[in-house]
Amino acid sequence: GAGVSQSPSNKVTEKGKDVELRCDPISGHTALYWYRQRLGQGLEFLIYFQGNSAPDKSGLPSDRFSAERTGESVSTLTIQRTQQEDSAVYLCASSSPTGAQDTQYFGPGTRLTVL
């Protein structure tokens, strides 16, 4: 079956511009996560959606970052007025939490470069 997909795969933008990153989770997965990975760093949690519950936005680094999810489908991560420090690979993961096991499946990521 289809895995998690993300688009675009690469995005180069100028400082100050807005960008939108898209994630299509695995069908039926109720949980969706956004992470980012800066060069040489581990993955950094950004935001979490679970069903119709209010999202956990505790990892968003600033108010320039926002994300939406329509039901249990597509999610969009928006970064406004991009800065050079926003350059990173943005990874989306989805899961179907059942009991103790909750394996997150990742998309290929979007590599964002802010010039």
Next chain:
Amino acid sequence: DQQVKQNSPSLSVQEGRISILNCDYTNSMFDYFLWYKKYPAEGPTFLISISSIKDKNEDGRFTVFLNKSAKHLSLHIVPSQPGDSAVYFCAVRSYAGNNRKLIWGLGTSLAVNP
């Protein structure tokens, strides 16, 4: 302040030998531990996991060991194969309300030489 530490940024082993990747964590409240493998330009791929009620989980060539008293996790790959060359991330689950977010180490780059 890193809660999950992978102290070896890289590891090189010969094909057929054992690879041992290590991970230390700080919080005894973590309840679920995972290893992911990542190839360049791809997202992380789930490899194996273990819950805090166990001390060992095996899946083919991969075995994960958990030492709760030492807050230490390790991944053994035996025998190692060239296709195992990748970056391996240790991740732990932290419950914050209903959020099952993962906290990640910085990764260990494994090179398996033919």
